[in-house]
Amino acid sequence: MSLADLPKAYEPQSAQSRWYAFWLEKGYFHANPASDKPPYTIVIPPPNVTGALHLGHALNNTIQDILIRWKRMQGFETLWMPGTDHAGIATQAVVETRLRKEENKTRHDVGREGLVERIWAWKDEYEQRILSQLRLMGCSCDWDRTRFTLDPICARAVRETFFRLFQADKIFRGKRLVNWDTHLRTAVADDEIEYIEQAGHLWSIRYPVTGSDESLVVATTRPETMLGDTAVAVHPEDPRFKHLIGKTLTLPLMNRPIPIIADGILVDPKFGTGCVKVTPAHDPNDYQTGLRHNLPQINLLNPDGTYNENAGAYAGIDRREVRKRVVADLEEQGLLVKVEPYANRVGLSDRSKTPIEPYLSDQWFVRMTDGTNGEQGLAQVAMDAVTSGRVQIHPERYAKSYLDWLGEKRDWCISRQLWWGHRIPIWHCGTCSESEISRAFAGRDDVAWRAAESGGWLICSTSDLAEDVLGAPHVLTQDPDVLDTWFSSALWPHSTLGWPEPTAELAKFYPTSVLSTARDIITLWVARMVIFGEFNMNDVPFKDVFIHPVIQDGKGQRMSKSAGNGIDPVDIIDLYGADALRFTLASAATETQDLRMPVDKAKLPDGREVNTSERFEQGRTFPNKFWNAARFALMNLEGYEPGELSHGDLTIDDRWILSLLERTARDLTNDLNSFAFAEASKRLRDFTWNDFCDWYVEFAKARLRDPETRPVAQRVLAAVLDGLCRLLHPVIPFVTEQVWQALGEIAPQRGFPTPETAAESVCIAQWPSYPADWHDAEAESIVAQWQEKIAAIRNLRAERNVPTAAKVAPIIIVNEALGATLREGEAHIKSLTNAASVTITTSADRPAESAVTVLGDAEVILPLEGLIDRKAEEERNRKALANVDKQLASIDGKLNNDQFVSRAKPEVVEDLRAKRAELVSQRESVLKLLPNQ
């Protein structure tokens, strides 16, 4: 590329496609398990194939790519494992919804195989879309290893894990009150329920005490469930009912005797009537109460939401209709005491928006509790991983939610009544005997069995079993349920590496290094990965967990497609470029738990109106600034000759920028080590923009024009630009590669003090760690002096409205030592203030018409004949005096306070005294500027 062709503004789109293709072609993202380099691994949190990636994904993947690119440059053998999640219920639900909308069919119309086929087609489409979005963002994943939680490699791991859990007696089948979606006919997880306030009623119903005139009144929001009542509970200490405990009631409508029980946990005597109906099969609290009192559980519900034969006369009727009839019948019998309006919260299924019914059904569980013989349960092992520090969660506060949740040690319900997912590898045989089974599977270690509570045998296998494998007349039927999506996700860190095969990948890359994710799945996912990692691999799945903030809109609302406040990362890439997206997101990734992005509208080139945020502007301007600084450098590197440099060849400003470069590299490395992405971004911006562009480039201009000084200036410039490319690359990979390549053409050998041939891509360039002796306190303090004086002169020019083009002749009055320092930068002071001359002296007569600024250690005088407004000048000086006096008053207040002087740290007092002395001399100088003082 010729330098003349470099566009003035950075053009992200062409750089993105060009360099991403280049990286892929070179295979930089490919992880080699045979490498000698130390491993660094990240597994991507597999996005759900339900849809395209949103801004939260963009944030998370930016973070991961920064880490991976940084570690790759540090010389690690990096593996970023990409992939997607089948997301059982969510994916099946979107496909079912589409089926209904487009073909007016339910899943039962197309059948299990038909539906699964359609979901695969959907998955293929969205997986491609997701993966291409990641590539657009610049993610350096090892694409050859792309996995899907339902692919054969993951399936193998799922089967093996289930089998091992089954053998270890960690899997059991049990009754469980689940959240039943009568529309989708499946159980849904607690977190898949959305609660809404609904205006409902509270019905009070009278239950007569058998063989007595007395009765109890219960209040309920769900009267229809009374058909399944198996007790009424009162508080054990409630004087109103104490005498009735142990007596029997006649359940209205069903005419069934039910006991009056005492239960202090369920009943709050101050609430309602103080009597609670107990329906163990249809209410979570009642279920627990039922277990405590050994009550029967009467299930009233069919899977489709109609009532079953246990509801007597109400069998076959939909639950909503049952409610109406039960209320009407009770009223007719005079047992309905009252009906009050009552605002209650109704749980709706996220997917179908129909009310959730608590429903007693058979489910599969993973046992989390400790074993009866004292061996540690799965939950405890996972807790220990964090409390021992083998897994570190950042920010640390999130460890609490992890530990609190696991501390409950609740068994994990892993079965889902869905068709999309890993089928539970259990076959049931109701007719055979154990001897027949052991004969059929003799010598096989991939089959295990156990008696089913309901009769027959449960056979678990890592491979599919044919239904006739036991021979006639026995028939094996596979459990119809599939596993909870999190079961396969929980295996992700080792299943993707090929477990249970003893692969080279597993040996090299497990445990992984960092997991970056959102806090809402710390329990659902992170905890379960630790559980399964420990169970299968006997080791933690990752060493560090980074919890990134949640992105909200400007009003603090979560972004969502339905709310219309979502920002599509691809739109941002179209508008500003991938580097802009990444830089903004990295700058926003602070330690807070939420981050806000006020949403605005913008027009794409194709005319579409999309959501954006002004915060992406800074992401756009920064790479562009860097691009232009690089253009400046490249234009001035013509004729570059590599060469050895020694400290003595350098000017003060060279030493200064190298000192700052060394510090920036060191601090940046610390930022990244501690996941401080916002600080890292700010540090990069400050160094690039404020130090390099605003000062160093300006300092270097004159020397680059002078043939005498040009070679050394070029070598330093090339070395600093080289360093900038490397340091910026993890955050803004595209523009840095573009610059790296251009720099490579003109200055392939570069560096200080000894030039080296640069790598063919900044992707694989070495991460800088400069020698500590680059640190140069002297140069830093000298340049700070220059900057202070230049700023003072510029300020005087601007304040006094000196025309931009007018040359000035400032006078700086300082002591001899400082004067020598300033004279070394005289040329810079001149050029950066547009001065014809600069006078640096220990004393001078102040011209009558001049503007003056009194600094701590100097007086800066700008002679301005004919331009001075004496009155305004006097006013400014009085203001300056007032300012000094205010500070002096504050300091004197402290120094005159004996308590302060005696108790404060001596160095604080010392500093204050020094400051006071400076202020006093400053005050004198200012006083001289005022008339007749």
Place this chain on the structure above:
RNA sequence: GGGCGAUUAGCUCAGUUGGUUAGAGCGCCUGCUUUACACGCAGGAUGUCGGGGGUUCGAGUCCCUCAUCGCCCACCA
């Protein structure tokens, strides 16, 4: 109800172990086609650090309390 977090400039956010006059970006104001960049340069204004109380020589920072907002968990017969 339990837990976590937030509240600092118009907006989005920094502010290390308490210590000189609290910072940045955006926005705003003034000037500028200064040979890398107007996605820019130079200069500037803007804060009862949510309220109240306490500890301390000294509090944006530590403690208590109240308020508002957000999130997680549990629960509402």
